[in-house]
Amino acid sequence: xSKRTHAVLTRPVDTVTRPRGTRFLVNYRTEAAILLAIVLxxxxxxxxxxxxxxxxxxxxxxxxxxxxxxxxxGELLVVITGGIDLSVGSVFSLTGMVTALAMAYxxxxxxxxxxxxxxxxxxxxxxxxxxxFAGLAPFVVTLITYATAGSLAxxxxxxxxxxxxxxxxYLLNSGTLIPGVTNFxxxxxxxxxxxxxxxxxxxxxxxxxxxxxxxxxxRLLGIPVQKTxxxxxxxxxxxxxxxxxxxxxxxxxxEATAGSSLMLQAIAAxxxxxxxxxxxxxxxxxxxxxxxxxxVIQNGVNLIGIxxxxxxxxxxxxxxxxxxxxxxxxxxx
Amino acid sequence: MGAxxxxxxxxxxxxxxxxxxxARAADKYTVAYIAPSLDISYWQWVAYGVKTEAAKLGxxxxxxxxxxxxxxxxxxxxxxxxxxxNAVVIGPVSSTSTPPVLRFLKEHQIxxxxxxxxxxxxxxxxxxxxxANNYETGVAEGKFICDEAKKLGGNKIGMLSLPLDRxxxxxxxxxxxxxxxxxxxxxxxxxxxxGLTVNEAVAQANDLLTAHPDIKGIYGMYDEAATxxxxxxxxxxxxxxxxxxxxxxxxxxxxxxxxxxxxxxxLQEAVGQGIDATEQVYNAxxxxxxxxxxxxxxxxxxxxxxxxxxxxxxLKRVYPPSxxxx
Numbered sequence: 001x002s003k004r005t006h007a008v009l010t011r012p013v014d015t016v017t018r019p020r021g022t023r024f025l026v027n028y029r030t031e032a033a034i035l036l037a038i039v040l041x042x043x044x045x046x047x048x049x050x051x052x053x054x055x056x057x058x059x060x061x062x063x064x065x066x067x068x069x070x071x072x073x074g075e076l077l078v079v080i081t082g083g084i085d086l087s088v089g090s091v092f093s094l095t096g097m098v099t100a101l102a103m104a105y106x107x108x109x110x111x112x113x114x115x116x117x118x119x120x121x122x123x124x125x126x127x128x129x130x131x132x133f134a135g136l137a138p139f140v141v142t143l144i145t146y147a148t149a150g151s152l153a154x155x156x157x158x159x160x161x162x163x164x165x166x167x168x169x170y171l172l173n174s175g176t177l178i179p180g181v182t183n184f185x186x187x188x189x190x191x192x193x194x195x196x197x198x199x200x201x202x203x204x205x206x207x208x209x210x211x212x213x214x215x216x217x218x219r220l221l222g223i224p225v226q227k228t229x230x231x232x233x234x235x236x237x238x239x240x241x242x243x244x245x246x247x248x249x250x251x252x253x254x255e256a257t258a259g260s261s262l263m264l265q266a267i268a269a270x271x272x273x274x275x276x277x278x279x280x281x282x283x284x285x286x287x288x289x290x291x292x293x294x295x296v297i298q299n300g301v302n303l304i305g306i307x308x309x310x311x312x313x314x315x316x317x318x319x320x321x322x323x324x325x326x327x328x329x330x331x332x333x
Numbered sequence: 334m335g336a337x338x339x340x341x342x343x344x345x346x347x348x349x350x351x352x353x354x355x356a357r358a359a360d361k362y363t364v365a366y367i368a369p370s371l372d373i374s375y376w377q378w379v380a381y382g383v384k385t386e387a388a389k390l391g392x393x394x395x396x397x398x399x400x401x402x403x404x405x406x407x408x409x410x411x412x413x414x415x416x417x418x419n420a421v422v423i424g425p426v427s428s429t430s431t432p433p434v435l436r437f438l439k440e441h442q443i444x445x446x447x448x449x450x451x452x453x454x455x456x457x458x459x460x461x462x463x464x465a466n467n468y469e470t471g472v473a474e475g476k477f478i479c480d481e482a483k484k485l486g487g488n489k490i491g492m493l494s495l496p497l498d499r500x501x502x503x504x505x506x507x508x509x510x511x512x513x514x515x516x517x518x519x520x521x522x523x524x525x526x527x528g529l530t531v532n533e534a535v536a537q538a539n540d541l542l543t544a545h546p547d548i549k550g551i552y553g554m555y556d557e558a559a560t561x562x563x564x565x566x567x568x569x570x571x572x573x574x575x576x577x578x579x580x581x582x583x584x585x586x587x588x589x590x591x592x593x594x595x596x597x598x599x600l601q602e603a604v605g606q607g608i609d610a611t612e613q614v615y616n617a618x619x620x621x622x623x624x625x626x627x628x629x630x631x632x633x634x635x636x637x638x639x640x641x642x643x644x645x646x647x648l649k650r651v652y653p654p655s656x657x658x659x
Contacts, residue, residue, distance in 0.1 A: 049544055051543045051544055051546065052543070054543065056543060056569075057543045060536070060539040060540070060543060063539075064535075064536045064539070067532075154371075154372065158377075158655060159371065159372075159374060159377045160374065160377075160584075160655065160656045160657065161374065161531075161583070161585060163584070163585050163588065163657075247532060250535075250564075251531050251532055251535060251561075251564060252564070253531050253560060253585060255530055255531060255532075255557075256372065257372050257373075257528060257529070257530055258530055258531075258532055260372075260528055260530070261527065261528050261530075261533075298536065299536070299540055302524055302536075302537055302540035302541070302544070303540055303543060303544045305522055305544070307525065309496075309525065309527075311527075
């Protein structure tokens with residue numbers, strides 16, 4: 001089957017039938033709604049605590065959201081194919097510990113980072129191979145690797161947290177590869193933008209939606225279903241590892257529990273962003289905005305001074321509203 | 334035939350000798366340490382204390398984790414008793430989870446010592462409760478951070494707290510509030526942790542500083558709080574302009590203290606609690622005197638006192654050598 005045929009077969013209906021002017025709004029209506037919700041939440045918090053609307057707070061928000069944004073984009077890829085990766089939080093923790101440990105053993109920043117990313121690659125391959133070639137359920141496979149990576153995060157340093165000995169490692173997060181743009185922001189924009197472009201415009205990206213919608217139909221159409229699935233698990237784990245080294249660069253301290261809450265947050269961000277856990281839908285921009293929304297809620301709850309135990313309830317409510325709005329919107333569509 | 338019989342007798346004698354040695358080894362006391370969870374350094378360090386003291390006293394040591402679940406904790410206790418332990422050192426999941434544990438151990442006449450978290454109020458069927466004196470520490474840390482804030486020209490304090498449903502957190506808070514009231518400081522906001530991670534503490538410290546830019550002191554109830562607060566202050570160029578104090582102590586916060594980023598550490602003797610609790614149950618087993626309630630003080634250490642022999646000795650009762658430098 002030619003590449004052209006693939007492109008036609010997997011092109012979204014909207015882009016075929018609607019005029020260009022309305023196409024953008026139709027394609028990104030969920031994202032626009034999330035963005036509007038974020039703005040409204042922020043304005044609401046700002047009305048109660050004016051400091052919320054300061055440049056400093058926006059910088060804090062961006063920094064706090066960066067690792068979750070990157071992880072969520074990775075998680076999204078797996079979710080689009082109809083899978084799920086529960087291991088991202090543990091991979092995050094293990095990556096941080098391995099990277100810091102490598103530095104403690106005298107490796108330079110680059111080599112240590114590669115060691116950390118290697119953790120992501122290994123777990124991504126293990127997840128992908130077990131899901132695709134062994135035919136095991138993604139939930140079960142990633143539950144196993146979640147437990148294993150989480151356990152290894154303690155084992156590698158006997159549970160002790162590890163400070164980063166490399167004084168210049170902060171540059172990975174806080175340096176400026178492009179003048180005026182802090183690296184963490186650059187990574188978020190590049191990763192989200194590239195992923196969105198690939199998902200929308202590149203044939204291989206469209207395959208993810210096809211596989212998520214119907215793997216059997218995709219196989220009949222000649223799409224390499226197994227390789228597509230495998231690649232999403234590898235990229236997902238790699239992005240979780242990258243989020244971890246970024247966080248490590250910022251915090252300068254590795255902890256075995258660092259990623260413990262991030263797995264659920266990443267999945268929540270993906271769902272808030274409009275993806276279906278049944279596969280076949282979702283966008284990188286939506287996932288990134290979902291991650292930003294979770295961070296905005298956490299920030300808002302803290303700034304207003306609400307008991308921080310309410311964060312989970314507020315996040316849960318937001319997910320419920322997002323899912324309901326999405327469902328109503330799709331029903332009308 | 335005679336040679337064969339000799340061989341059989343020889344083998345039997347050797348086997349009996351081995352069994353007798355094994356029996357003698359089994360005669361050694363065994364202590365079980367039941368941790369609420371082992372994903373927090375604090376409980377690992379208590380475990381190190383129990384293990385070290387057990388080795389010193391010639392006691393066998395086994396370890397179990399309750400994964401923060403009262404039912405798992407009860408299962409662990411039952412398993413430990415089935416395995417024939419002679420004493421239990423427990424960091425309970427919560428004070429309120431302790432009555433059934435104490436009833437069960439009393440039935441089996443097994444001495445039990447608490448570490449970190451004590452038994453429920455009104456419970457008396459335990460050997461010893463080795464905890465930190467959280468209330469007194471709360472007062473002392475409150476007074477210390479208030480004084481530091483005043484030196485920096487303000488009286489507003491922000492707090493990064495443990496979950497306030499914990500008894501020790503309430504004691505810290507009540508102590509701190511009393512000190513603030515006495516010393517004339519204002520506690521402007523309390524942010525509770527969920528995950529006890531530095532990452533979370535950084536975000537919370539940033540939010541605290543955004544909501545209350547005029548604070549002059551940050552009161553941490555746990556080690557990661559101070560590490561997170563320092564990171565937030567570093568990013569904003571506020572090191573030395575806002576004071577930081579915390580309870581606990583670790584290689585990370587000790588280094589930050591030496592660097593002048595943290596002004597005061599109130600050392601909680603995690604290792605020491607394990608050591609003292611094990612000593613208490615051993616005393617009970619051997620008929621020696623036991624101390625029922627042993628609230629250990631949390632001494633203040635500053636940059637000026639960190640290298641004193643007294644504080645170095647205290648630090649060795651906070652975390653094990655494998656955790657990092659003292």
